[in-house]
Amino acid sequence: MPLKLPVPVPSLKNYHHVSLLKSPQLADRIMSKLRYDKIYNDQLQILDVYSSNLVFSLTLNNYLSPKQHILMEDRPEYVKYIRSYFEKLPDPASTTFEHVQSDPYNWQSYLDLTQLQPGFEKRDHIHSKFLFTGLCHLEGLVMQWMACMGNQNWIQKFGNVRMLLWIPQPTALKIMAPANTRERNKCSIVREAFSDSRVIAMPRNKLCNSFQDDVMDECIIFEEDDFSNPVHPMALVEFQPKDNDIEDMFTWDFITKNMMILKTKPVSESVKNLGPGAEEWFKSSLPADLLKRKVNSLEAHDFKVILDKFEEWPFKPETTIEFISDDRS
Structure with a gap:
């Protein structure tokens, strides 16, 4: 039986003007809804960027028991927190976590991950052994990651790699906007052309009313105080890339x-x-x-x-x- 790690309510304060998940209970609700444990097996490799306070990372690890779980986090306050957490465990070496102190914004950080070798899988299905996740407040970086689904490069060079990302709620609104809406923009066309995507969870606030009914019907609505800073609301979006025949x-x-x-x-x-x-x-x-x-x-x-x-x-x-x-x- 894989070791189940404690998921403490983090003591970290707001850092770098970001908003962090602070509710282990919400993380549990999300994983129960996703049922990824029925999709992935013990060969799963997880790349987890901007891991911050570890609440979502630890819950994900407990539910999926991956073969390898890489935490890519280089911000000093979070690096200190991550090290402190694992140092307090009775046997840190027994976990499948590996902390890489690299910047997820830097493309070179991914090229340097030579220990990550999930192998290539055909693009007629979602990659069965690789999951990309993280919490990203940078809208421009989210857009670049989305573009990689069409270009089939970066982590998508391994096949259609599912991305499970906490992103700003206003960014999620733009991404999920259907045709004939005010919010419709280039990134929503990218989402439509190169993925099957859905919003998994978002906070209960005024912005909820701007999402389409079909998005809201599938979504977990949580309280704003489940995150550390309601001024910067975050939503969880699942991107499932799909193949395309665009040559240029x-x-x-x-x-x-x-x-x-x-x-x-x-x-x-x-x-x-x-x-x-x-x-x-x-x-x-x-x-x-x-x-x-x-x-x-x-x-x-x-x-x-x-x-x-x-x-x-x-x-x-x-x-x-x-x-x-x-x-x-």
Whole structure:
């Protein structure tokens, strides 16, 4: 029988202006709902980033008894807390935890994880031996992790790796926004195109009313004081990546990004952002009903239609790769 670790109510105060899960009872409710113990076996490897106060990490470990559970956390206060927790255990070496003092924001941190070898699995199912989880307050980083589902790189190079992430509740609202809503944006198209996703849990607050009914029906609603700082509400979202047949992700990204700049305008107008002469080309090549629709009413498959016509365009831009500054090594 694997060792069940104590999950203390953490004594840590707010740190770095973030909000931390402080209720072991809520963590238990979530794991009971997810039933991951029926999905994963004893060969499971977990990569757990921004592990902070360990409440969710310990509960996850107790329920799943993974073969390996890597905690990637480098913030000094949390590093001190993690070390103190394991030092107090009767036999720290008996756990499957490994603490890696690296920055989850840095791409190099993942390249350095040579001890993480879950193996590749085909993309017709969710990876059976690898789970990525964590608590991330950085919306931009969440968006980059989502993009990797389409690009099939980073941790997604191993196959379709499930991501179970605590993220800011306003970010979850953007990600889950369906077509024809004010919140609809590029990240919700990414979510729709490259994953089957759902909100697992969120706090009871005014923002709840902005989510669609189908999202709320499946969701655990918890009290705001289950987290350390209600000013920064967090929601738990499950991303289940799915395979795609898009050959040029740079062009798909270019089209969705530039058309969503004019998301309240009809397609016939927003295609102007795709380059000189685009308006004339798409008016002659796209269906009339698609041209009349507002961009924020489009679903992922509609953008695939536009992508296919873009690829046929004789005078399309020579490159759709947009270079951005990234100070990470």
